[in-house]
Amino acid sequence: MIVVALDGPSGSGKSSTSKNIAIRAGWSYLDTGALYRAITFIALSIKSDNANEIIAAVIDAPITFNSDPRDPKVFVGSTNVSEEIRSQEVTEKVSIISALPQVRAELLTLQRSIIAKADRGIVVEGRDIGTVVCPDAALKIYLTAEISARAARRDAEQDGAAGGVDAVAQSLSTRDEIDTNRTISPLSMATDAVHIDSTELTLDETVERIWELLSQRSLLGLPIVAILGRPNVGKSTLINRFIGRREAIVEDTPGVTRDRVQYECEWGGRRFIIMDTGGWESKPDGISVQVSASAELAMGEADVLCFVVDAQVGALDEDDVLVQELRKVKKPTILVANKVDGDNDESDAHALWNIGLGEPHFVSALHGRGSGDLLDSITKLLPEVGAAQVQDGYRRIALIGRPNVGKSSLLNALAGENRSIVDDVAGTTRDPVDELIEFGGSIWRFVDTAGLKKRANQASGTDYYATLRTQTALERCECAVVILDASVPISEQDLRVITMVEEAGKAMVIVMNKWDLVDDDRRTQLDKEIERHLDQVEWAQIVNVAAKTGWHRDRLAPALRTAIDSWERRVPTSKLNSFLGALIGATPPPVRGGKQPKVYYATQAGIAPPKFVVFSSGWIEASYRRFIERRLREEFKFPGTPVQVAIRVKERDKEA
Numbered sequence: 001m002i003v004v005a006l007d008g009p010s011g012s013g014k015s016s017t018s019k020n021i022a023i024r025a026g027w028s029y030l031d032t033g034a035l036y037r038a039i040t041f042i043a044l045s046i047k048s049d050n051a052n053e054i055i056a057a058v059i060d061a062p063i064t065f066n067s068d069p070r071d072p073k074v075f076v077g078s079t080n081v082s083e084e085i086r087s088q089e090v091t092e093k094v095s096i097i098s099a100l101p102q103v104r105a106e107l108l109t110l111q112r113s114i115i116a117k118a119d120r121g122i123v124v125e126g127r128d129i130g131t132v133v134c135p136d137a138a139l140k141i142y143l144t145a146e147i148s149a150r151a152a153r154r155d156a157e158q159d160g161a162a163g164g165v166d167a168v169a170q171s172l173s174t175r176d177e178i179d180t181n182r183t184i185s186p187l188s189m190a191t192d193a194v195h196i197d198s199t200e201l202t203l204d205e206t207v208e209r210i211w212e213l214l215s216q217r218s219l220l221g222l223p224i225v226a227i228l229g230r231p232n233v234g235k236s237t238l239i240n241r242f243i244g245r246r247e248a249i250v251e252d253t254p255g256v257t258r259d260r261v262q263y264e265c266e267w268g269g270r271r272f273i274i275m276d277t278g279g280w281e282s283k284p285d286g287i288s289v290q291v292s293a294s295a296e297l298a299m300g301e302a303d304v305l306c307f308v309v310d311a312q313v314g315a316l317d318e319d320d321v322l323v324q325e326l327r328k329v330k331k332p333t334i335l336v337a338n339k340v341d342g343d344n345d346e347s348d349a350h351a352l353w354n355i356g357l358g359e360p361h362f363v364s365a366l367h368g369r370g371s372g373d374l375l376d377s378i379t380k381l382l383p384e385v386g387a388a389q390v391q392d393g394y395r396r397i398a399l400i401g402r403p404n405v406g407k408s409s410l411l412n413a414l415a416g417e418n419r420s421i422v423d424d425v426a427g428t429t430r431d432p433v434d435e436l437i438e439f440g441g442s443i444w445r446f447v448d449t450a451g452l453k454k455r456a457n458q459a460s461g462t463d464y465y466a467t468l469r470t471q472t473a474l475e476r477c478e479c480a481v482v483i484l485d486a487s488v489p490i491s492e493q494d495l496r497v498i499t500m501v502e503e504a505g506k507a508m509v510i511v512m513n514k515w516d517l518v519d520d521d522r523r524t525q526l527d528k529e530i531e532r533h534l535d536q537v538e539w540a541q542i543v544n545v546a547a548k549t550g551w552h553r554d555r556l557a558p559a560l561r562t563a564i565d566s567w568e569r570r571v572p573t574s575k576l577n578s579f580l581g582a583l584i585g586a587t588p589p590p591v592r593g594g595k596q597p598k599v600y601y602a603t604q605a606g607i608a609p610p611k612f613v614v615f616s617s618g619w620i621e622a623s624y625r626r627f628i629e630r631r632l633r634e635e636f637k638f639p640g641t642p643v644q645v646a647i648r649v650k651e652r653d654k655e656a
């Protein structure tokens with residue numbers, strides 16, 4: 001289950017944003033401020049500020065919360081108090097009551113029990129969610145806005161009934177003051193939270209920004225497509241065709257796939273899960289009882305169903321029974337007519353319209369005929385958020401470097417115990433191993449990789465596969481820690497590894513390991529090597545570490561956080577264009593062929609890593625593009641991440 005923690009001061013937009021995200025993702029929603037308001041309402045009803053008396057009253061009339069984001073409600077006993085808790089009286093008192101330690105302890109238990117009941121995900125908003133209530137939340141957002149913007153929003157919301165913008169601002173800053181300075185669980189940003197300032201953002205833009213983070217971190221469930229059909233109709237062959245490799249077991253014996261096996265697939269930029277089912281029989285016996293039961297479970301779990309029929313055999317009575325089952329689950333269903341190897345087979349297969357599942361999609365899973373069109377049809381039916389949760393929210397870090405630089409020792413130094421086999425023989429670690437490691441105040445998912453000995457195209461045997469697996473680890477990670485042996489000269493292979501990370505567009509931290517072996521002479525030499533060889537990645541932070549003794553290992557967490565923050569950073573369009581305007585005004589692009597290209601505007605096309613597109617009237621030299629990139633870095637600071645700048649030539653707007 002995914003928890004999104006959204007903290008921030010009053011009026012920054014937490015409730016509106018949280019509800020929007022929860023509705024879009026099909027998740028639950030918890031407004032923890034409403035719980036604090038409800039307990040304040042109770043305190044006011046019993047006219048007491050005494051924590052024991054308040055809690056006794058809560059035991060008599062428990063607080064409950066309906067966490068449907070379309071209709072959130074808070075109850076005291078059986079009374080819906082959702083409106084009453086918004087009164088001026090409650091608003092003025094709530095910060096004082098919520099600073100009482102026993103009140104916080106009582107509501108901490110209540111908040112956690114509500115969160116635990118959520119189904120696939122929950123967006124929880126408040127002041128201490130990322131720091132205290134859910135320190136392991138998959139995504140933490142710290143949402144702020146300038147006090148003037150917050151006051152204006154609240155004033156507009158209440159149609160001036162709160163006494164005007166100045167009075168609202170005064171009330172907000174008094175509450176900010178108490179919430180931020182109370183001794184227990186004050187309002188503060190978690191170290192691993194993403195800060196979003198909504199002052200110049202619309203509500204939709206704020207929601208979009210968070211949605212982008214959820215998608216980029218794969219926290220929104222991937223849609224599941226179940227492949228169903230009688231045994232031996234070619235389901236596994238079709239899946240191998242979809243995933244582009246022979247991974248699903250294919251054999252001529254019916255019913256080879258015994259259970260629901262899942263594969264990740266990508267088509268047209270959409271990622272989804274393909275679920276292989278063992279084959280369904282209407283009157284199963286022996287092992288086919290379990291297989292048929294598991295196919296039925298798949299129908300329940302999947303978002304889209306693909307019903308595969310052997311077109312050469314045609315529809316059997318057995319198929320008709322399965323069609324009745326498919327109809328019952330009322331999910332988008334595609335009819336796949338497999339084994340249509342040519343035009344003649346296709347005309348015969350038109351009879352499959354009679355099945356009553358609409359147009360049959362003719363494919364030859366074995367030869368690939370029609371499989372692209374089928375995937376197009378499937379992706380059109382995929383929901384935005386699906387049922388398969390593939391990520392847990394821990395940041396994924398790949399440790400990479402050439403053999404014997406100390407990757408496993410670093411992992412062990414961070415984990416505080418020996419987890420990987422450390423050996424002085426170069427290349428001891430062969431397989432990437434995922435390890436959840438807690439250090440520097442967060443849990444990280446570390447992938448240790450085999451040492452890279454050669455260029456991928458020169459490696460053979462085990463080295464070749466080690467290189468491929470390291471590349472996969474690099475693709476899956478968010479930040480790569482490139483480890484160098486500081487005691488020996490920086491080698492070509494080190495530089496190749498660094499380039500590999502840069503080209504993969506990942507955040508990067510360079511670790512100079514074995515610092516205990518670096519004397520003054522080596523240090524002087526290393527400085528020169530860094531200047532000479534690492535200038536193309538001067539944006540990467542370098543951390544000096546002695547993994548063997550653990551010296552400076554605590555410096556890695558802040559460096560990782562900074563790099564990943566930069567990697568996911570989005571620059572507001574207005575700031576980007578005022579920067580670009582000033583830059584172009586001071587240093588216009590060079591004249592080419594007697595013409596000066598005009599630079600119109602820029603936009604940030606994406607994050608992870610930040611990608612900028614600059615629109616101009618004509619071709620712009622690569623050196624000027626690099627100049628824009630350099631100045632962009634100076635202005636907006638992106639330590640630890642590559643930044644991509646592309647120039648697009650755009651016809652001048654006729655009306656402009």
Ligand SMILES: Nc1ncnc2c1ncn2[C@@H]1O[C@H](COP(=O)(O)OP(=O)(O)OP(=O)(O)O)[C@@H](O)[C@H]1O
Pocket residue numbers: 008009010011012013014015016017033153154157198201202203204206
């Ligand atoms: N990014 C935004 N831009 C403009 N207006 C916004 C934005 N986000 C929210 N608003 C508006 O600001 C008002 C206050 O937002 P909201 O109630 O969500 O804040 P909040 O942080 O939850 O406050 P509180 O902690 O007091 O509950 C609402 O009217 C909302 O529609």
Ligand SMILES: Nc1ccn([C@H]2C[C@H](O)[C@@H](COP(=O)(O)O)O2)c(=O)n1
Pocket residue numbers: 010011032033034036037094095098099125126127128129175179
């Ligand atoms: N996690 C939380 C949530 C809320 N509070 C306190 C502080 C606020 O002033 C008050 C009301 O919250 P709002 O409705 O404005 O979100 O409740 C808290 O201390 N911790």
